[in-house]
Amino acid sequence: MAKKQFKAESKRLLDLMINSIYTHKEIFLRELISNASDATDKLYYNAMKDGKTGITRDSLPIELTLDKENRRFVIEDHGCGMTAEELESNLGTIARSGSLAFKKENQDQADIDIIGQFGVGFYAAFMVASHVEVVSRAIGSDQANRWESDGTAGYTVTPCEKEENGTRITLTIKENTENETYDEFLEPYRIQALVKKYSDYIRYPIKMDMIRSRMKEKPADAGEDYQPEWEEYTENTTLNSMVPIWKKSKKDLTEEEYNSFYTSKFYDYQPPLCHIHSSVEGAVTYTAMLFIPAHAPMDYYTKDYEKGLQLYSNGVLIMDKCADLLPDHFSFVRGMVDTADLSLNISREMLQHDRHLKAIAQSIEKKIKSELLKMQKDQREEYEKFWKAFGRQIKYGAYVDYGAHKDLLQDLLIYHSSTEDKLVTLEEYVSRMKEEQKYIYYACGETIDKIKLLPAMETLRDKGYEVLCLDDNIDEFCIKMLASYQEKEFKSIADADLGLESEDEKAEIKKLTEENETLLAALGTALEGKVKKVELTGRLKSHPCCLRAEGPVTLEMEKVLNQQALDDSQRVHAERILELNAEHPVFKKLCELQQQNSDKVAVYAEILYTQALLIEGLPVDDPVSYANAVCGLIS
Numbered sequence: 001m002a003k004k005q006f007k008a009e010s011k012r013l014l015d016l017m018i019n020s021i022y023t024h025k026e027i028f029l030r031e032l033i034s035n036a037s038d039a040t041d042k043l044y045y046n047a048m049k050d051g052k053t054g055i056t057r058d059s060l061p062i063e064l065t066l067d068k069e070n071r072r073f074v075i076e077d078h079g080c081g082m083t084a085e086e087l088e089s090n091l092g093t094i095a096r097s098g099s100l101a102f103k104k105e106n107q108d109q110a111d112i113d114i115i116g117q118f119g120v121g122f123y124a125a126f127m128v129a130s131h132v133e134v135v136s137r138a139i140g141s142d143q144a145n146r147w148e149s150d151g152t153a154g155y156t157v158t159p160c161e162k163e164e165n166g167t168r169i170t171l172t173i174k175e176n177t178e179n180e181t182y183d184e185f186l187e188p189y190r191i192q193a194l195v196k197k198y199s200d201y202i203r204y205p206i207k208m209d210m211i212r213s214r215m216k217e218k219p220a221d222a223g224e225d226y227q228p229e230w231e232e233y234t235e236n237t238t239l240n241s242m243v244p245i246w247k248k249s250k251k252d253l254t255e256e257e258y259n260s261f262y263t264s265k266f267y268d269y270q271p272p273l274c275h276i277h278s279s280v281e282g283a284v285t286y287t288a289m290l291f292i293p294a295h296a297p298m299d300y301y302t303k304d305y306e307k308g309l310q311l312y313s314n315g316v317l318i319m320d321k322c323a324d325l326l327p328d329h330f331s332f333v334r335g336m337v338d339t340a341d342l343s344l345n346i347s348r349e350m351l352q353h354d355r356h357l358k359a360i361a362q363s364i365e366k367k368i369k370s371e372l373l374k375m376q377k378d379q380r381e382e383y384e385k386f387w388k389a390f391g392r393q394i395k396y397g398a399y400v401d402y403g404a405h406k407d408l409l410q411d412l413l414i415y416h417s418s419t420e421d422k423l424v425t426l427e428e429y430v431s432r433m434k435e436e437q438k439y440i441y442y443a444c445g446e447t448i449d450k451i452k453l454l455p456a457m458e459t460l461r462d463k464g465y466e467v468l469c470l471d472d473n474i475d476e477f478c479i480k481m482l483a484s485y486q487e488k489e490f491k492s493i494a495d496a497d498l499g500l501e502s503e504d505e506k507a508e509i510k511k512l513t514e515e516n517e518t519l520l521a522a523l524g525t526a527l528e529g530k531v532k533k534v535e536l537t538g539r540l541k542s543h544p545c546c547l548r549a550e551g552p553v554t555l556e557m558e559k560v561l562n563q564q565a566l567d568d569s570q571r572v573h574a575e576r577i578l579e580l581n582a583e584h585p586v587f588k589k590l591c592e593l594q595q596q597n598s599d600k601v602a603v604y605a606e607i608l609y610t611q612a613l614l615i616e617g618l619p620v621d622d623p624v625s626y627a628n629a630v631c632g633l634i635s
């Protein structure tokens with residue numbers, strides 16, 4: 001059976017092209033400039049191939065002219081131009097890309113940067129123009145031709161005059177409607193901004209007349225009361241930077257150049273802490289220029305912050321914030337990636353989720369990590385600045401997704417050390433561990449100073465053991481998710497068994513507990529509803545008592561989660577155990593009172609419990625009765 005060709009309803013197709021592909025009308029400029037650049041590239045490469053000298057990229061500008069009064073916007077290039085047949089086939093056939101054909105024919109050219117591939121970009125002009133005129137003269141031809149169209153109604157091609165080769169596209173910008181404004185595309189500053197945004201790295205100068213103002217020269221006969229006068233003048237200005245800084249060789253760039261590029265590109269008033277500039281060739285080929293800012297933007301820890309890297313393909317901006325290139329834990333990184341290895345979708349506004357993008361993202365993640373580790377090792381002060389700004393994001397990254405990224409991130413963590421009195425890495429801690437030390441100890445609290453005063457700290461201090469002091473809300477959640485580091489388990493100093501007591505000491509506590517069963521039960525009864533039980537402990541030195549939690553919710557977690565609770569139903573409660581120091585005179589006193597059957601036992605139980613709450617930084621339900629009890633003791 002004979003195969004039949006699909007037919008297309010060309011008017012409908014063009015209407016779809018114009019109205020459905022792009023989400024932003026402004027894209028028309030990127031498309032027309034990219035076409036002009038492709039046409040100029042073709043001329044330039046052919047000239048190089050034919051050995052013509054004297055042609056430089058600078059001598060082949062793309063010129064923009066605005067005529068607000070007549071609502072005209074002209075884009076003119078000095079490229080290869082089109083013959084009448086080419087105008088017919090390239091602009092009269094939807095999805096025919098002369099540029100793609102050229103690229104295929106010249107695949108062996110290393111330095112070829114042709115952008116067009118789908119054969120649809122040109123029609124974006126009709127998003128903003130009611131009429132499009134293309135006057136073109138192909139290189140090597142004397143005859144120019146005019147292609148004209150009002151959009152879906154069709155087009156005409158007629159011979160005309162044009163002095164030089166190249167293409168001049170004249171758009172008649174649409175009138176504003178109730179819902180849409182088009183006037184912006186006749187404003188020089190708006191056009192300048194669009195060129196900067198999408199076409200900054202087109203390799204040919206994009207020029208436009210800009211109105212500037214300057215102070216008039218002071219007349220020679222100006223009197224004392226002369227006031228300076230200003231005048232406007234027109235300056236033909238190059239709008240684009242042309243050569244992307246990341247395409248330059250690292251050795252040709254100074255620190256100042258990196259810094260000033262960063263501050264101007266990302267509107268930061270502070271230079272970055274460091275930059276990563278790398279060109280990768282292999283399974284994926286890309287150039288990346290990444291920066292680690294010195295401070296967190298105002299909205300960084302809010303939902304408004306949008307992560308992502310700028311994504312360029314052949315010097316044209318595809319996406320301003322490509323989120324897929326950055327994992328959440330490195331969302332603070334700013335910068336850009338330039339690659340030709342992408343499956344762009346037809347609008348160039350989106351990417352097909354392709355494996356290249358994934359591979360680039362993975363490679364970038366590794367680079368950021370190794371750069372941070374390098375900074376941690378060689379520039380600790382800078383790293384601490386980084387940590388202050390973004391440490392929380394790293395900790396959060398290690399915690400989320402059930403610790404899926406903990407192996408990647410754990411070496412980046414730093415915590416305050418009780419013995420070193422500075423921030424230390426887990427590796428540094430482990431390397432200092434005593435031979436008999438089983439655990440990595442940590443303590444949680446509101447501030448480092450308060451943590452150092454916790455009762456259980458004394459015992460560890462006496463043993464000369466280092467304790468990591470965790471003063472950020474997320475810390476304990478993160479540490480619990482890590483569970484261990486280099487096979488050493490983490491241990492909270494609030495745990496019942498710190499692994500410090502000998503078997504004899506444990507037996508002694510057990511014996512004392514049995515002997516004082518009645519006292520402990522009486523204390524438990526006095527604190528019913530507040531603590532689960534009262535126990536003796538050997539982990540205290542000079543303090544008479546402390547609280548610990550039993551079960552999955554720790555005292556610190558209770559504090560953190562309750563701070564975030566919106567109502568009572570979201571509040572959590574840690575199961576409390578009041579621990580008494582069996583060696584402390586207070587305990588001895590309690591024993592005596594119990595023997596005398598004194599009802600002071602219940603009063604003292606309250607006082608000790610409240611004291612333990614205060615030390616832990618937990619709220620006291622009835623501060624007045626505590627104050628009265630203490631006053632009673634004094635008087």
Ligand SMILES: Nc1ncnc2c1ncn2[C@@H]1O[C@H](COP(=O)(O)OP(=O)(O)OP(=O)(O)O)[C@@H](O)[C@H]1O
Nearest residue numbers: 035039090097098099116117118119120121122167
């Ligand atoms: N200024 C120009 N000078 C010379 N040829 C041009 C010019 N503009 C467009 N063309 C020709 O018209 C063709 C179609 O252009 P169009 O913008 O629709 O698609 P494209 O640039 O090939 O692909 P894409 O849709 O990916 O941008 C181009 O491939 C090119 O051959």
